[in-house]
Amino acid sequence: MNRPDKIYGKGFVGKTLSRFAQLFENELYNERYAAGDGLLQSMDPRIKVLVVLAFMVFIGFTDNCIILVAAGTVSALYAAASALPLRPYLRRTWLYLPTLIFILNLPGASSLLTGGTPLFYIIPAGNFVHEGVYFSTAGLNMALRIALRTGDSMAFAFLLLMTTRWSDLTCGLRRMHLPEIFVSILNMAYRYLFLIAETGTDMMQARHMRTVGAIKSADSRRFVSSRAGQLFIRVHSMSDDIYGAMKLRGYDGSPVNLRELRTGAADWLFVLVNVIILVILTIGGYVF
Amino acid sequence: MNIFQLKNLNFSYSMRPEVLTGLNFSVEAGERVCILGANGCGKSTLLKILAGLLSPTAGEFFAFGNKMDPAVLSRDESKVYHRRVGYVFQDSDVQLFCSNVREELAFGPLQLGLSHDEVMASVNRMAESLDITKLLDKAPFHLSGGEKKKVAIASTLILDPEVLIMDEPTNDLDPRSQTWLLKLLHRDMASGDAGRKPHASDLLDGSKPHAKTLIFSTHNLELVPHIADRALLFNEDHQLCADLPVRELLQRVDLLRSVNLVDEHFHTHPWDFE
Numbered sequence: 001m002n003r004p005d006k007i008y009g010k011g012f013v014g015k016t017l018s019r020f021a022q023l024f025e026n027e028l029y030n031e032r033y034a035a036g037d038g039l040l041q042s043m044d045p046r047i048k049v050l051v052v053l054a055f056m057v058f059i060g061f062t063d064n065c066i067i068l069v070a071a072g073t074v075s076a077l078y079a080a081a082s083a084l085p086l087r088p089y090l091r092r093t094w095l096y097l098p099t100l101i102f103i104l105n106l107p108g109a110s111s112l113l114t115g116g117t118p119l120f121y122i123i124p125a126g127n128f129v130h131e132g133v134y135f136s137t138a139g140l141n142m143a144l145r146i147a148l149r150t151g152d153s154m155a156f157a158f159l160l161l162m163t164t165r166w167s168d169l170t171c172g173l174r175r176m177h178l179p180e181i182f183v184s185i186l187n188m189a190y191r192y193l194f195l196i197a198e199t200g201t202d203m204m205q206a207r208h209m210r211t212v213g214a215i216k217s218a219d220s221r222r223f224v225s226s227r228a229g230q231l232f233i234r235v236h237s238m239s240d241d242i243y244g245a246m247k248l249r250g251y252d253g254s255p256v257n258l259r260e261l262r263t264g265a266a267d268w269l270f271v272l273v274n275v276i277i278l279v280i281l282t283i284g285g286y287v288f
Numbered sequence: 289m290n291i292f293q294l295k296n297l298n299f300s301y302s303m304r305p306e307v308l309t310g311l312n313f314s315v316e317a318g319e320r321v322c323i324l325g326a327n328g329c330g331k332s333t334l335l336k337i338l339a340g341l342l343s344p345t346a347g348e349f350f351a352f353g354n355k356m357d358p359a360v361l362s363r364d365e366s367k368v369y370h371r372r373v374g375y376v377f378q379d380s381d382v383q384l385f386c387s388n389v390r391e392e393l394a395f396g397p398l399q400l401g402l403s404h405d406e407v408m409a410s411v412n413r414m415a416e417s418l419d420i421t422k423l424l425d426k427a428p429f430h431l432s433g434g435e436k437k438k439v440a441i442a443s444t445l446i447l448d449p450e451v452l453i454m455d456e457p458t459n460d461l462d463p464r465s466q467t468w469l470l471k472l473l474h475r476d477m478a479s480g481d482a483g484r485k486p487h488a489s490d491l492l493d494g495s496k497p498h499a500k501t502l503i504f505s506t507h508n509l510e511l512v513p514h515i516a517d518r519a520l521l522f523n524e525d526h527q528l529c530a531d532l533p534v535r536e537l538l539q540r541v542d543l544l545r546s547v548n549l550v551d552e553h554f555h556t557h558p559w560d561f562e
Contacts, residue, residue, distance in 0.1 A: 031387055031388070031427065165387065166387055167386070167387060167391060191385045194429065195381070195382075198381070198429060238379075238381075238382055241377060241379070241382040242382045242385055244336070244339075244341040244382075245375075245377060245382055245383040245385065246385065246395075247341070247366065247370065248339060248340075248341070248370045248373075248374070248375050248444075249370065249395055249396035249399060249443065249444075249447065250367050250370055250371065250396055250399030250400050250447075251395075251399055252363050252366075252367065252399070254399075260404050
């Protein structure tokens with residue numbers, strides 16, 4: 001398969017083009033799995049939203065790293081039961097942002113900012129600094145906790161998005177009595193995102209095709225930032241047409257869905273199972 | 289019956305010169321009208337006004353016998369109007385905004401509040417009628433230009449509008465697809481006769497006795513006599529300069545040349561390069 005980064009090269013413009021291409025790939029990828037036959041795909045989107053929210057609130061209030069790992073494991077089990085490919089799922093949820101957040105929190109985990117029992121020294125005591133510089137157990141625990149919370153929250157949010165069609169999700173949100181304006185903005189943002197990506201890809205490709213020889217990285221960055229303004233102007237004029245096209249087909253702000261949303265016995269059983277899991281995790285937080 | 293009537297209608301986008309100046313014409317039910325003119329003469333703007341997307345800045349616009357101003361229409365009035373007047377955009381990309389073609393076709397009927405079963409039946413019949421069944425599960429941004437145009441037309445026809453407005457309908461279409469469009473328009477615009485086969489316009493109401501009104505813009509003069517009976521010709525000063533039967537207009541080459549619709553015959557001979 002032709003990967004976008006292979007086609008467009010590794011320059012700044014090439015990388016920007018690859019990102020646009022990846023957006024479309026991701027959308028196709030998500031839609032393919034959302035239309036699958038797994039556990040979460042069969043659930044009512046409203047129930048899924050509630051369960052995911054419950055897990056996110058729980059994760060936000062949990063301090064125990066073991067329990068946070070357990071919550072992450074629950075999300076991975078749900079991913080497996082929903083026939084999502086585990087490796088890409090784990091890579092997309094855990095590899096980048098949680099790792100980055102852990103690294104960014106490391107200075108705060110050192111004795112320069114957080115005291116506590118030394119776990120290991122970066123600069124031994126007495127060499128340059130009298131007490132040395134070290135990571136404390138409390139500091140590392142804090143950094144790990146923040147990274148785990150981020151990863152867990154992303155994992156559940158990702159689970160919801162990967163197993164729910166966008167139209168089902170917004171329809172579910174509207175049926176949960178979220179304000180119409182909120183759901184409309186979500187819908188429009190989603191549609192414009194692809195419009196922007198498509199228009200941006202065209203502009204970048206036009207530049208890519210007319211580029212002969214090496215271009216300085218600074219020039220490429222300047223080009224991308226100046227095109228961002230152009231892109232905004234173009235998309236603004238197209239956005240009026242898109243809204244017009246929606247109005248012409250009867251759109252009045254209320255999202256509609258081809259699939260009928262029904263909450264059945266399986267959905268309520270799913271709620272019950274998750275309540276039990278959350279209770280067990282809460283008790284576990286006191287035990288460990 | 290007058291479907292549309294324009295009296296001294298002007299239009300300008302904010303802070304810009306006028307795009308349409310002093311328009312006076314009317315369109316009768318069942319007419320097939322072609323809007324002709326060079327690039328930038330205001331064809332698309334006029335079609336958007338007729339479709340209820342833009343409000344004229346001066347003059348009067350009557351639709352179905354009532355004075356029309358999209359800016360003051362209520363939600364329900366707007367829905368009713370858009371149910372009666374369908375519009376196919378020049379750029380199909382702006383018209384296709386759902387995640388797959390099936391949802392795209394279902395969008396309009398769902399907004400009208402049809403039941404799930406009715407919507408599904410309409411979608412399947414429309415897809416079959418326009419031969420796009422194999423596209424139903426595809427994402428719009430994975431379609432070719434011609435396929436996008438077909439889906440855009442299908443998504444408009446599924447609402448069974450009385451008036452079909454099309455902006456440059458042959459854009460992005462290869463010759464075979466242009467023929468497909470011609471056949472579709474002939475079939476769909478034809479007056480109801482007992483022997484005709486069921487077609488796209490029958491989807492929501494199986495017994496339509498009247499022909500649809502068709503208004504479209506194009507540069508493709510070859511296409512015009514096959515679809516339209518009447519032509520409105522715009523000059524480069526944004527004014528309506530002729531309102532004639534199509535065959536009569538096409539014979540007036542000087543007039544077409546004066547509005548930049550045809551150019552001097554351009555040809556070369558092999559000996560020119562010797």
